[in-house]
Amino acid sequence: MVDAGVPVTPARDLQPLPAPLPDAGPLLRLENVVKHFPIKRGIFFKRQVGRVQAVEGVSLEVRRGETVGLVGETGCGKSTLARCITRLHPLTAGRVVFDGVDITQLSASQLRPYRRRMQMIFQDPFGSLNPRRRVGSIIGDPLAIHGIADGPERKRQVQELMEVVGLNPEHYNRFPSEFSGGQRQRIGVARALALRPSLIVCDEPVSALDVSVQAQIINLLEDLQGEFGLTYVFIAHDLAVVEHVSDRVAVMYLGKIVEMAETAELFGSPRHPYTAALLSASMVADPEKARSSHRVVLYGDVPSPINPPSGCRFHTRCPKAQPLCSVEEPPLRVQPGDPGGHLTACHFPVAPGERLVGAEPAISAAVTEYVASSPGAEEGTP
Amino acid sequence: MSLLSVRDLTVSFPTSDGVVRAVRGLSFDVEAGQTLGIVGETGSGKSVSALSLLGLNPGADVSGSAVFEGKELLSLRPEQLREVRGAEIAMIFQDPLSSLHPYYRVGWQICEAIRTHRRASRAEAMRQAVELLRLVSIPQPERRVQAFPHELSGGMRQRAMIAMALALRPKLLIADEPTTALDATVQAQLMELLGGMQRELGMAMIVITHDLGLVATVADSVLVMYAGRGAERADYRTIFHSPHHPYTRGLLASIPGAAGSGGRLVPIVGQPPSLIRIPSGCAFHPRCPFAMDVCVRDQPAFVPVSGGEGHLSACWLPPDAVGVDPASDGARRRFVEGRRGPAIARLRSAISGARAGGGVANG
Numbered sequence: 134m135v136d137a138g139v140p141v142t143p144a145r146d147l148q149p150l151p152a153p154l155p156d157a158g159p160l161l162r163l164e165n166v167v168k169h170f171p172i173k174r175g176i177f178f179k180r181q182v183g184r185v186q187a188v189e190g191v192s193l194e195v196r197r198g199e200t201v202g203l204v205g206e207t208g209c210g211k212s213t214l215a216r217c218i219t220r221l222h223p224l225t226a227g228r229v230v231f232d233g234v235d236i237t238q239l240s241a242s243q244l245r246p247y248r249r250r251m252q253m254i255f256q257d258p259f260g261s262l263n264p265r266r267r268v269g270s271i272i273g274d275p276l277a278i279h280g281i282a283d284g285p286e287r288k289r290q291v292q293e294l295m296e297v298v299g300l301n302p303e304h305y306n307r308f309p310s311e312f313s314g315g316q317r318q319r320i321g322v323a324r325a326l327a328l329r330p331s332l333i334v335c336d337e338p339v340s341a342l343d344v345s346v347q348a349q350i351i352n353l354l355e356d357l358q359g360e361f362g363l364t365y366v367f368i369a370h371d372l373a374v375v376e377h378v379s380d381r382v383a384v385m386y387l388g389k390i391v392e393m394a395e396t397a398e399l400f401g402s403p404r405h406p407y408t409a410a411l412l413s414a415s416m417v418a419d420p421e422k423a424r425s426s427h428r429v430v431l432y433g434d435v436p437s438p439i440n441p442p443s444g445c446r447f448h449t450r451c452p453k454a455q456p457l458c459s460v461e462e463p464p465l466r467v468q469p470g471d472p473g474g475h476l477t478a479c480h481f482p483v484a485p486g487e488r489l490v491g492a493e494p495a496i497s498a499a500v501t502e503y504v505a506s507s508p509g510a511e512e513g514t515p
Numbered sequence: 516m517s518l519l520s521v522r523d524l525t526v527s528f529p530t531s532d533g534v535v536r537a538v539r540g541l542s543f544d545v546e547a548g549q550t551l552g553i554v555g556e557t558g559s560g561k562s563v564s565a566l567s568l569l570g571l572n573p574g575a576d577v578s579g580s581a582v583f584e585g586k587e588l589l590s591l592r593p594e595q596l597r598e599v600r601g602a603e604i605a606m607i608f609q610d611p612l613s614s615l616h617p618y619y620r621v622g623w624q625i626c627e628a629i630r631t632h633r634r635a636s637r638a639e640a641m642r643q644a645v646e647l648l649r650l651v652s653i654p655q656p657e658r659r660v661q662a663f664p665h666e667l668s669g670g671m672r673q674r675a676m677i678a679m680a681l682a683l684r685p686k687l688l689i690a691d692e693p694t695t696a697l698d699a700t701v702q703a704q705l706m707e708l709l710g711g712m713q714r715e716l717g718m719a720m721i722v723i724t725h726d727l728g729l730v731a732t733v734a735d736s737v738l739v740m741y742a743g744r745g746a747e748r749a750d751y752r753t754i755f756h757s758p759h760h761p762y763t764r765g766l767l768a769s770i771p772g773a774a775g776s777g778g779r780l781v782p783i784v785g786q787p788p789s790l791i792r793i794p795s796g797c798a799f800h801p802r803c804p805f806a807m808d809v810c811v812r813d814q815p816a817f818v819p820v821s822g823g824e825g826h827l828s829a830c831w832l833p834p835d836a837v838g839v840d841p842a843s844d845g846a847r848r849r850f851v852e853g854r855r856g857p858a859i860a861r862l863r864s865a866i867s868g869a870r871a872g873g874g875v876a877n878g
Contacts, residue, residue: 206698207669313786343556344725345802348769348782355779370698373728377771377780414703416728417772420755423731430707431700432652434668 158233160332160364161195161218166227168213172439186438187213189388190227192465195332200358200365202379202396204372204411208435210388211368215334218366219251220244232331249279252325256337258317262309268295268320269305275327294323298353315346322353326361334366339374351378372415376400381474384408387438387446390465394475404468404475404482407447409489429489445480452489453481517544518719519568519687524579526560526567526743533791537563539743540579542817545687550713550720552734552751554727554766556787560743561723565689569604570596583687602632605680609692611672615664621648622660625679632683647678651708670701677708684716691723706733727770731755736825739763742788742798745817749826757822757837760830761803761847767839797831801862805847807831807854811862 168188173179188210195201203211216222218229220236228237236247252275255261262271273291276282282290292302298319309317318338325333335354339347351374357363369375375382376396383393384405392405403409410429417423431450436442442449448458457480465478483489526538538560545551555561567577568588581588583604591599600606608614616624625647626640635643641660648656651674653667664672673693680688690709694702710733713720722733730737730751737754739747739762747760758764768781785802788794794801800810809831817827820834830836836847 206700315786343787344727344766345556345769345783346786348780349784351771352780352782372699373770373772411699414699416699416702416706416726416732418727418731418755418767418770419772420731420751423728428703428707430703432704433654434670434701435698 159194160197160232161193161366162228162230163191163193163214163218164228164230166191166214166217166229167225168210168217168222169225183439186388186441188217189441191385191388191390193383193390193393195364195366197331197364198358198362199380200367200378202375202382203366203368203385204370204375204382205385206370206411206435208387208438209385210438211385212336214385215253215336215366215368218332218334219248219253221253245279249275249328250330251332251334252328252330254318254321254325254333254335254338256340258314258321258341259309261321262317264309267306267308268300268312271309271320272323272327275324279328281328290327291323294327297326297357298323299349313346314342315349318342318350319353322350322357326357329361330363332364332366334368336368337370338367340369340371347374354378372400372412373417384411387435387441389446389478390476391447391479392475392477393465395472398472398475402485404471404477405447405479406451406453406481406483406489409483410452413489427488445478453483455481518547518584519545520580520582521564521568522580522582524564524567524581525577526563526572527576528572528574529576530791535790536793537575537743537790538567539793541740541743541745543738543745543748545719545721546735547686547719548713548717549735550722550733552730552737553721553723553740554725554730554737555740556725558742558787558790559740560790561740562691564740565606565691565721565723569600569606569689571606598632601628601685602683603685604687604689605683605685606689606691607673607676607680607693609695611669611676612664614676615672617664619663620660621662621664621667621675625660625675625682628679629682643682644678647682648675650681651675651678652704653678670697670704673697673701673705674708677705677712681712681716685718687719687721688713689721689723692725693722694729695724695726702729709733727766728772739766742793743790744798745827745829746799747826747828747830748817749822750824753823753826753837756839757826758839759820759822759826759828759832759834759837760799761805761832762799764839764844765802765804797829805832805851806859806862807851808856808858809854811858 166188167190169184169186171181172183172185174182191214203214205211213222217224224237228235231247231251236244269288269291272294273287276287276290292305295302300316300319309320312320339350342350358365367375367378379396381394382396382399383390384407386407392399392403392408400412403412410431413427413429429452433450436449444459444462448454451458463478463480465476467473467475468477468482522542524538524541528535528537541564543551553561563572566572567575568581570593577589579589622641622644625644626637629635629640629643644660645656648659653659653671653674667675694705712718722729724730734751736750738745739760741762747758747763754763758767765783769783771780783802788798796812797810797815800806803810815829815831817829820826820828820837822837832847833850836850837843
């Protein structure tokens with residue numbers, strides 16, 4: 134995953150963590166995580182009238198030192214899941230086991246030592262940094278909160294972190310507004326790194342950046358992973374970025390994982406029709422691939438997570454849906470012929486080489502019809 | 516003759532911090548029925564140039580020439596321009612929520628567009644609006660014409676915008692980041708819709724985007740912009756396989772999955788320049804791995820290079836320095852050796868002294 138092409142600035146005090154024990158088990162285990170948000174009505178007596186089923190029973194293991202990519206579209210619950218992992222949201226049900234310890238029910242003070250070891254990097258480098266505080270104190274905050282370093286020692290450590298992420302340590306006293314988007318994202322990375330965490334949850338870390346700057350941050354994250362033995366949960370909607378950084382990828386749809394596999398396996402032979410459609414819809418920056426690929430166009434929008442479809446949640450848009458799909462929910466399991474780590478939740482998985490066909494007539498047919506019917510808008514045409 | 520022919524377009528905005536020179540002498544052509552992709556990063560001037568063509572940049576100083584079907588757009592009076600806008604050249608924007616009026620129902624807004632340019636009764640226009648919404652695959656169009664923009668999802672809003680833009684069957688559609696805010700599967704729906712419309716109506720398109728994937732998928736020819744100027748222009752194959760300009764080359768190397776990239780990404784160092792203080796000579800020289808002394812001094816002209824027919828590039832490298840493979844990079848490197856003198860040395864020491872650029876640590 135990480136190659137040593139361009140080394141990061143060698144850190145003096147930030148020693149790499151000791152190598153994990155080989156049989157120490159996964160760093161993070163999610164067991165049937167459920168997160169619902171209540172919808173309330175009324176002023177005095179707030180009645181619950183419904184619930185948004187943002188995450189509905191997700192189980193996932195993240196091994197030490199690997200990068201797990203989470204992909205899915207807006208509203209699929211990937212960011213909510215990220216916040217459940219770091220306990221920024223309390224869970225509705227299920228367990229989060231971090232390094233062998235169930236942290237689901239821990240109180241805020243009990244949670245603190247674990248918080249040190251799991252950090253987040255956010256999407257918006259403008260919204261996630263307090264504009265009225267200096268960069269030095271933003272990055273130094275975690276050190277202060279956890280009582281790790283004070284005074285000149287804190288400043289020394291912060292400047293070292295700035296150097297590690299490629300910022301000029303002399304800019305210690307500047308405000309976030311004096312930095313560009315890419316540099317601000319480096320500030321966010323430095324802050325996440327301050328406590329030398331084991332796990333960093335990256336929620337769309339490069340989506341808000343310019344193309345030429347994205348690669349700088351991706352490379353930085355890869356270098357840091359190698360140097361500090363970090364484990365990443367990497368959330369992004371850009372499939373090419375996820376394919377590039379991840380060892381394994383989980384695809385989410387409406388709060389559930391529908392498919393999970395090693396990166397090459399998932400991108401090479403997707404089994405879930407949603408994964409296949411998602412992959413075919415992504416536009417790669419390679420004209421031959423982009424134009425030759427058979428695009429599976431899905432119709433309609435993602436259904437509401439307040440009232441998700443019965444059975445398999447994808448059945449309303451699935452080109453392969455059968456009557457069974459609306460009745461019985463398919464379990465996430467290894468499909469016949471797939472390697473052990475490749476799980477798919479589908480009754481009728483896509484066979485290798487199978488071509489999916491859109492569920493409705495192609496849009497272009499509708500266009501042809503419209504033009505032929507010519508509703509009189511064609512005034513003044515020669 | 517080209518449908519639209521833009522020559523030496525210059526747009527600047529006077530501000531209290533200085534003059535923002537957003538577009539600095541841009542020339543391009545759009546052929547009837549073809550798609551031109553304009554690629555660039557934030558602040559490259561790609562959106563500003565399109566808005567200027569339609570007189571949508573109040574307060575800007577615009578000069579140059581833009582001839583659309585024999586009409587000089589830049590010298591039309593506002594009421595003449597209003598006739599062109601919408602009817603002959605339509606535009607869709609990145610954020611459909613802010614380009615649809617929040618107080619008015621979607622159907623009303625489409626009717627307004629139709630009735631501004633065509634003689635049609637209210638009922639007739641509304642019937643067309645329903646038809647158009649059905650055409651862009653909005654479910655239950657009879658109900659949705661009565662919806663307010665906030666009641667529609669992002670994808671549906673963008674489809675409503677497309678419906679409005681296509682209501683008058685324009686000859687040219689300018690799509691400014693049409694799919695940026697949308698999910699991949701919705702992007703695919705919209706691009707299929709636009710492609711179908713284009714084939715049937717013989718409409719030309721300008722697709723403005725930072726997404727090289729979108730360009731690779733839909734564009735016939737591509738214009739790469741940097742700091743308000745055209746850096747490179749060619750058909751889509753040439754741009755991806757035989758680029759000449761180091762900026763294009765750099766973009767391709769920094770994008771996962773791009774043609775010609777493999778293994779570790781190679782970012783472009785630094786960040787795009789401020790348009791108030793644009794670097795001397797070639798604006799890309801502070802970030803360019805092949806910068807020579809001449810690049811710091813003189814601005815290169817937009818001249819033919821050898822990647823293919825109609826391939827233009829604004830770079831001092833020799834015309835045959837095209838390609839994305841290591842051999843072509845080697846040739847570029849050999850060429851610049853011996854052409855880097857005191858100017859580049861000064862640049863290097865300035866960078867290592869200040870270390871201000873975000874990407875310098877990686878370079």
